[in-house]
Amino acid sequence: MTRRPRNGRFIDRELWPRLVVAQDEVAAAQRTYADVLALVPEAEAALAYAKARLAEIEAEISVTLAA
Numbered sequence: 466m467t468r469r470p471r472n473g474r475f476i477d478r479e480l481w482p483r484l485v486v487a488q489d490e491v492a493a494a495q496r497t498y499a500d501v502l503a504l505v506p507e508a509e510a511a512l513a514y515a516k517a518r519l520a521e522i523e524a525e526i527s528v529t530l531a532a
Contacts, residue, residue, distance in 0.1 A: 476484065
């Protein structure tokens with residue numbers, strides 16, 4: 466048995482399920498990618514905060530050691 470997609474060409478019945486699975490995998494990966502990209506600004510802000518806090522503590526240590 467074959468299926469005819471929109472372009473009129475035939476796809477073997479064994480290839481059709483594989484095609485559908487691959488399309489679903491791509492769609493899932495695209496959703497995951499979009500979700501991860503949405504987290505980037507939050508992660509960048511958290512990293513900037515952590516670096517600033519570290520710099521403050523290192524500055525305190527430097528002042529303490531210099532005294």
